[in-house]
Amino acid sequence: MTNFSSPVPKGARYTSAFGRRWGTLHAGDDYAPIKPGDHDPIYAAADGTVKNTGTGILAGHTGNIVIIDHGLLTGNGSSDYTLTNYGHMSKILVEPGQHVHAGQLIGYMGATGNVTGVHAHCGVRFKKKGTKSYKWASFHKWMKSKGITPGKTAPRKASETYRNLSLKNKSKGDDVLAVARALRSEGYTRQGDTRVFTAQLDVNVRDFQRRTGLVVDGVAAEITQKRLGI
Numbered sequence: 001m002t003n004f005s006s007p008v009p010k011g012a013r014y015t016s017a018f019g020r021r022w023g024t025l026h027a028g029d030d031y032a033p034i035k036p037g038d039h040d041p042i043y044a045a046a047d048g049t050v051k052n053t054g055t056g057i058l059a060g061h062t063g064n065i066v067i068i069d070h071g072l073l074t075g076n077g078s079s080d081y082t083l084t085n086y087g088h089m090s091k092i093l094v095e096p097g098q099h100v101h102a103g104q105l106i107g108y109m110g111a112t113g114n115v116t117g118v119h120a121h122c123g124v125r126f127k128k129k130g131t132k133s134y135k136w137a138s139f140h141k142w143m144k145s146k147g148i149t150p151g152k153t154a155p156r157k158a159s160e161t162y163r164n165l166s167l168k169n170k171s172k173g174d175d176v177l178a179v180a181r182a183l184r185s186e187g188y189t190r191q192g193d194t195r196v197f198t199a200q201l202d203v204n205v206r207d208f209q210r211r212t213g214l215v216v217d218g219v220a221a222e223i224t225q226k227r228l229g230i
């Protein structure tokens with residue numbers, strides 16, 4: 001079951017709609033921060049996997065952008081392959097390949113690309129099963145079809161379901177403790193309980209990955225954690 005979330009905080013202002021604008025397609029909806037100029041947070045609009053991040057990866061001068069692949073969404077009457085994107089970010093907090101949950105913080109609003117002020121440009125594309133290309137649609141209307149009005153509906157609290165899925169050297173938190181304990185019970189480490197991903201754990205994770213046929217990168221991400229039974 002896929003969850004959905006507003007990508008912007010409650011109080012953000014809906015400033016520009018999807019549609020034809022000055023002869024070109026404005027392929028998204030714009031949301032300005034609660035207070036003009038602030039770098040308000042941007043959240044994933046649905047569960048998915050980060051497909052791409054960076055600057056200049058989409059036409060239309062959208063600056064620093066995150067693209068999330070939600071796969072085939074079958075909820076609420078739709079059954080389309082779905083991609084969302086979030087542009088003009090000042091800071092990007094996720095990496096390609098990373099799994100994200102609806103409502104998870106993915107970056108902050110900014111004014112990168114072709115803009116007149118700080119805002120989030122949010123877009124959605126759908127591809128019907130059996131067709132070849134994605135087609136742009138109104139992000140705002142798509143959200144409303146899920147019962148969410150960005151700017152009016154509070155974002156989903158992702159912390160309830162979110163587990164940090166890419167733990168690596170110097171990562172912190174209870175998830176690190178779970179990795180340390182799992183490695184210890186599998187006989188891969190003598191590391192005691194810790195909530196900081198130590199250099200020792202980095203060596204042990206690589207050892208575990210090597211012996212279990214995984215990509216050896218020292219990052220305890222989704223597959224490594226699953227193999228560890230976490």
Ligand SMILES: [Zn+2]
Nearest residue numbers: 028029030121
């Ligand atoms: Zn825009």
